[in-house]
Amino acid sequence: MTDTDVLLVGAGPTGLMLACELALAGVRTRIVERRTAPQRDSRALTLHPRSVELMDMRGLAPRFLALGNPVPGWHFAALDTRLDFAALDSRHGYTLFLAQARTEALLEERAGELGVRISRGHETTGLRQDAAGVELEVRGPDGAVDTVRAQYAVGCDGGRSLVRQAAGIAFPGTDETLTGMLGDFAEVDADPAVLAALRARGVLAVPLEGGLTRFVCIDPERMRVPAGQPVTLEEFRTSLTGICGSDCGVAQPRWLSRFGNATRLAASYRSGRILLAGDAAHIHFPAAGQGLNTGLQDAMNLGWKLAATVNGWAPPGLLDTYDAERRPVGRAVTENTEVQTLLAELPLLPQYQLPAVALRRLLDELLSLKDVNRLLAGRISALSTSYPPATADTDPLVGQRMPDIxxxxxxxxxxxxxxxxxxxxxxxxxxxxxxxxxxxxxxxxxxxxxxxxxxxxxxxxxxxxxxxxxxxxxxxxxxxxxxxxxxxxxxxxxxxxxxxxxxxxxxxxxxxxxxxxxxx
Missing domain, CATH: 3.40.30.120 (Glutaredoxin)
Structure with a gap:
């Protein structure tokens, strides 16, 4: 007898979205999350057009739009010529500027409405599966370890996924070679026009809710510091001064963090009754803000297929199409983020600075061409994502995203x-x-x-x-x-x-x- 139909490990955006999809189909769903409270700080800040469409399909878009700020353009490798999302074939041709913490809160609210059980302060310590189900060892807040059984388990537990490791799924890719820093500051002493001009020097300054300002930068003098090394306020000020000639008066940091370009893609998104989604399946440099969005789209693809399997009506092979459809998408995202990382790093290297600047200038010119801009905008927004049909003679519409006609x-x-x-x-x-x-x-x-x-x-x-x-x-x-x-x-x-x-x-x-x- 199983304790639940599907056990999800991780209450981030991917896990919460997947839980909503499963519960919507009547599947008994539980999330175990090692953190005792929702994440306060937000690494991701945007929902891309396809993610907003997914919310629209479930009647949730008004909740997100009420809290977010639509931005019609986006970027590729921080090039000057912006991607024109407004020109795409969607009623939501924009990036919705919305902090990850807000996205998680809205999804958790919806999960609660659907009866999803979220167990915070519970850490998964072990996992095994057999022909009939999956058993997870879960340590609760009091230190006691319980065994929880489910028909299926899904790892939505991030890049260091214990679920992935316990399932024996390989995670090939490349190690970190480049790091950047971000900081959310309550105090900034710089005019908004000055902050906007920092982008030309490779520093992004973004106003956040609550009077905070986020700074993101790659310091040529600090870009080989391991991502695991904590960032200090003094280090951040030194980097800003070195890049911009001023530390912009940053003070009272609420959050300081370092991020790297380690890039990996799971060898498979499924091993028997264990599946992976979100960062547990793919990690990459946070170029163009695709990580959270790709995870939400993983969840939307997997949710109905896993629910169909649990509910007993799935046709043969349906659950396997999750890996067949979404892993190529993960590979495409990791590849384009590697390209964007290279375009960001090369100008910082003295031996490549001049040709790198020329290359970026050339790409800017290419992005001014409508067809080129639309091509990249479709990829980054995920509006052009299409799944391959079963046979070559299938109608060309099959597998494509259906517009909201x-x-x-x-x-x-x-x-x-x-x-x-x-x-x-x-x-x-x-x-x-x-x-x-x-x-x-x-x-x-x-x-x-x-x-x-x-x-x-x-x-x-x-x-x-x-x-x-x-x-x-x-x-x-x-x-x-x-x-x-x-x-x-x-x-x-x-x-x-x-x-x-x-x-x-x-x-x-x-x-x-x-x-x-x-x-x-």
Missing amino acids: GLAAVGSEAMRLYELLPRGCFVLLDLTGDAHPPQALAPGWHSRVTAHAVTKHDERADFHGVTEMLVRPDGHIAWCTRATDADIRSSERTAALVAWAGAPAGGDASPLNPSSVGPV
Whole structure:
């Protein structure tokens, strides 16, 4: 007998987001977290467009937007030419400036509403698995060690993940060669215009809530200091003076920290009943603020698949698609952060300074080209993330992120697609414009699929000729068809539903091979 269905280790953004997704699907979920209280200080400060879209799909966007500040542009390697998120195909074409502590608080609030149990002050000390489940040894605040059993365990416990180590999952990559410093200061003696000008010297100064100002810098004289070595106020002042000619009057530090460019990617995101997400699966230099966002997107991909497995309706191989889809994304993020790190480091090295400055100037010019800017903006924002279809002849829309199109359906007022996703179910759209009862589209799948006969929707060139579409719970396109014959559409639809949403209630609906349209 298991104590819970899924045990999550780590109550950071990734663990909290995953807990919400699992609980939304009725999965008994518990988080164990070694910290006794939520993290006060925030390493990450932004939610990227795709992360805001994920919140929108679950009806949570208003909570985040009420506390955050939208910023239409972002950066790649701190180049002068900004990435134009506003030009992207999204209703949320901006970075939402929101401290990580706020993000965690909002997600914890939602987790509480869904009945997630969060055990703070509990440290995981051991882990083992068998064919039926996973056992974790957990030491509580009083020092007593209990054994907790679950069907599955997910390590959301950061770059030094005990879960990953206990599962024997390798973490190959490169060691730290470069470090920077950040400091949050309650007192700063510098004009805002002066602080804004520091960016040209490689120092970022950002106002935070509570009257704090964050400074981030890479000091050529200190960039080989190990990340584990504490930062002192005197050291920070010395570095600012050396870089900028002034220490900007920084005083009363609330938080001082050092960060490095160690870059690693787990050899697998799954080992039997143990899975990894967020920093436990990938670490990298915090270039362009992608770490927290990638973790949230890991959680959204894994949540519905793991819930389907626990609830007993997952088609064969569904849970394995988490690694197949998200590990390539992790690899792409680690690669682009290595490029950005190099572009930041080379100008600091005397032997490369002149060509490095010329290289950055050239890249600035390239980013002024709309297509180049859109390409990089799509990658950094994660709006261009697409998962490979099962076969080469699958419709090119399959695997792509589904935009939040406006539509009108039979028996309902005009709405947006993301308004159909808060329950975390599949959405089946009949786009033919026929006003027939949508219940006939997916008989036997009503608990997992909401069907809608769409009478009108936003006209888009890439949707031209599409007659039906199945949207996954994470907002990616599982299947679509351009067939006009009703019998052909029905056959394809049934195969797609079986492949992605499992056998219908009451048994197998179709002898068709779902591998032609479904997950690998």
